[in-house]
Amino acid sequence: MAVGEPWVLHVDLDQFIAAVEVLRRPELAGKAVIVGGRGDPTERAVVSTASYEARAYGVGSGMPLRIAARKVPDAIILPVDHEAYMEASEKVMAVLRSQPGATVQVLGWDEAFVGVQTPDPEAYARQLQQAVLAETRLHCSVGIGDTLLRAKVATTFGKPAGVFRLTADNWLDVMGSRPTVELWGVGTKVSARLAKLGIRTVAGLAACNPDDLVPEFGPKMGPWYAQLGRGDGSRTVDDTPWVARGHSRETTFQRDLTDPQQIEDAVRDLAAHVMDDVAAEGRPVIGLTLKVRYAPFLTRTYARKIPETPDPAEVLARALDLVAKIEPGRPVRLLGLRAEMTMPEGSRQGHTPTRSGW
DNA sequence: TCTGGGGTCCTAGGACCC
């Protein structure tokens, strides 16, 4: 078999969550399906995924469920079922790993990078799509690139169920005139700050001097954004298992809390769940962050390093210390608790594009 | 229209040390 050049493939399942729901309830095929929260549009919750039929009405991820239900009155609204998606995800990743010569870096439930040496990446991508479909009955789109970033962005143009190639050769032709917010790692805030500097398009970002971005974005992020504009970055797919730095739990209350006892009880509850996740990995806790959203939308975080401990009772006591920082009498809409853990030697860090390894 | 829940990493400023 010909060895060929190294390529990065980015595999992204099409409307993954909705597709999994349709698989086990075939009568939903072709209908507007919305998955979010506990499936109750009267609750405070948001859309996890909408089927293409629902998206046609303007429903998208992150939209309040209440609004989505209003836009599509006859939509079928389902609760989020993490276990089902996890199971489907593991099947898909197993198929990717079984492809000849594939190195697989998982990015989330429904996407992964696949590194491979092949003379014909399109043929490889098609073969991969067929294998995933045959084994899981799920469709995916594939982006082909000479960097991780270009492969990731290429997938957008392959949807649904297609293949698209983006390399140094066609990057500016395809992306140059598009707004910077279409880059992976540039959101609305950063694109607005770039616009303030007169940079609106990917071509504009690609052409700028990285040093000119340092005063606005700092020594790391400035040059990083310039690199994004060029589509450059790592070409290495890393299959080292990812290890979480921490675990957190959050709850949004259907009614804002003001009673100190209720607030304390809620934190005890969060701590118990967080420590379940921590205990499953057997690493000690070294820090805590309490997140408080005061109604309507003011978020505060209170953080503290703690003496390294694996003991849930000790962690709970430190969490309750942080509760003292919550402003008394002010309505609380959301509470979150995050525990940071020690990291094992040599573990891969980061799973977001903007950070280490890119 | 009114915004979930799980993550990661960067930056700034103050405290402290040499």
Add this chain to the structure above:
DNA sequence: TCTGGGGTCCTAGGACCC
């Protein structure tokens, strides 16, 4: 007595991703 300059650690806040 007052001061430079560099480093680390900690906390708070922000941005982004799925």
